[in-house]
Amino acid sequence: MSELSVGDLVAMRQLGCRTLAGLGGLDRKVVWAHSCELDDPWNWLAADELLMTTGICVPADESRQVELIRQLARAGIAGIAVGDDMKAPPLTDAMLAEADALDFPVLTVSHSTPFSALGRTVAVASQSEQISRIARLSRLYEAARSATMADSSLLERLSAELGYELHVVDVEYRTEVLGREGRIDGDTIRALCHRLEGRLDRLPARLAVEVGDTLAATAFPLPTHRTCMLVAAGTSDVDLDAFGLLHAQSLIGIEVERATRQRERDDALGAALFQQIIDGTLGSDAAQPRLEQTGLADREWMVIGFDSPHLRAARIVLGDNEIASLSCVVGEEGYLMSAAADIDVIVELLGPHIPHMGLSAGTSTLQRVPDSVRQSRWALQAARADGSAVAEYSTAAPLFLPRTLSEAQFAARAILGELMDHDEKNQTQLVETLDAFLTADRSWSATAAKLMIHRQTLAYRLKRIEALTGRSTKSSADIASFWMALIALRISRGGME
Structure with a gap:
């Protein structure tokens, strides 16, 4: 897609344009060309539009000619093209000098060139670019809309549209967000996060991610509360125009925010449920359907205890890895209940983010969950006491403290x-x-x-x-x-x- 400039129009000899002043502004882009003969043409044109005039709107007075240039430049007009059919007053040296000072192009157009030819040239070039952009934008938003109505995710739809395998990575917690089929390689996530160490407060606009000596992906920041980047996997550099990339980032950023808010609501509901189970105020019959919604019904459970400031990390990491759990804060500790079968994976995932964890024994009855919470707290005290990362209730006891x-x-x-x-x-x-x-x-x-x-x-x-x-x-x-x-x-x- 080309982007037309004032200099391009001058270079097209068939248009008969010649530069009188403002050579430094020939790189100004032109999105439209408009004819206007009113006294204040800057009020009738928009930024990056070329003013075409036979000269009627050009005042004869020197000071007013200078003011005309200033007003046009201030409005962001691309330039002024004046017909040389003798209807314009003489252009003063002061006017041309002001145009040079402001790098504002002043062109003269041959009387043999109708303004319509100049306008059509700009229109064709501008419309071809705008139409392509509008078509791309329409496809992106259609992909986003249809993703809410189909089984495929937004990332998969946009990946198909843009031609790149897209992923979202939380570079603070090193997790992949917005689960999709075919997750990104763990080495790529580690390489990306390694490149960003110490720079999470200001993510780069574009980052090439190499694994070894091979380009593995290209990453772009996302406008989200979480510290996330959009990652296009592949061994070739990503060639996306800024227009398409900007809207893809916005669409995916909105989806990340929506998914994050939904998960926070689910976590709050889960915390209330877990708290009722711990307090013993919710019976098994009432808890069963709610546990089924979380995917924890009819399982053997274990409880993990940790310092409460790490609750957010636990929820984010397990949520991104789609592991069912309930979590809440009691006193100064955080507690997490999950299926016993998932505990080893959970401990491995949370290890880099939580320094000490205490594991309860397993239980398959809700009435024993409060005991499991106490057991996990006991084990947590043991982990703190000897400085270990993980302690299990069945094998550990805090130093110098009773074992039961x-x-x-x-x-x-x-x-x-x-x-x-x-x-x-x-x-x-x-x-x-x-x-x-x-x-x-x-x-x-x-x-x-x-x-x-x-x-x-x-x-x-x-x-x-x-x-x-x-x-x-x-x-x-x-x-x-x-x-x-x-x-x-x-x-x-x-x-x-």
Whole structure:
């Protein structure tokens, strides 16, 4: 597709055009040519259009001629073509000098060349490009529309239209988005993400992805909240015009946003369901049809525990890999329930994003899921304690802590029983205060800020804790006992008060 410029018109000798001034602007593109003889032609033409005049609209006064050039240039007009049939006033040196200064082309057109010939030349060149663009745009949007009415995905439809195998990659989590048949090669994703390390805040407009010494794909950024790129797989460079590429990016970006919002809604519904199962407020009969919708009915399940800030990563990675799960936050931990058969794959996928995970034993009854949550929390504490990535409830126990839930309950009450009874009887928060104080490494300011209380209030509570327990918050031995008892309490409760 060609793009006509003012210089192209001058180069066509049969049109009889000659440049009087503004040689520096001959590369201005021309999308239309329009004749106008009004006093203010800049108000009647659009940007990149060529003004054709017999000279009636050209004022005789020098200053007004200069102003004419300024107004036309300010409006983005491609240039002015003046007929040399003696109807135009003399073009002053000041006008031509202003045109040179603004790189605004001033042409003269031979009286033997009708304006219609000039107009047709521009129209044919312009229309052929515009018609091609409109046709391409129509096909792209038809592909997007029909993708919602057929089994094939939007990516597959657009791939067929554009002639490239298109994929969407989340370069933050290294996953392929918008599942389609024939996923992109893992080596290509790794090579792409490696090239973008440290540059996720500003993705390049175009990036060649090489695996070894071979071009594997070409990637383009997408206008999405997730950090995604459109990847055209193939060993040859992608030759897409900017027009088609821009609209393909927009269409796919919209689809990614739509799919992301839908998944977030599904995750929220799943979290509410999981929370009801944990709380025991939803019976098996009521839960069964809802589990069928998630693909988790009639399965053996396991629960994975992890620090709650990693919940979003877990949902994105598993969602992109189309693995059924329920997830929610309880206390300061995130929990994920999935089919036991998928756990090994899940652990492998989440490993690069979550430093510590605790795995429960398997269960096939909903009534045991709350126990599974406690087990996963127990295993998570073990993983944190020894610095391992994954710990299983059946084989791990946090160092120096009891190995069973009943023992954990006993250990917690042995140290914190007086505080727990006092809190329950007087509606106080002494256990919470002690937990926050030790978690903040005994920082008074950090603890007061977290609990949103005054430092004097914190001092009163700490004195009360020491009086009730007979232990000091300054003694290393007593602090160790407090800390282990708090961990045992968390495990025994599974994060559920």
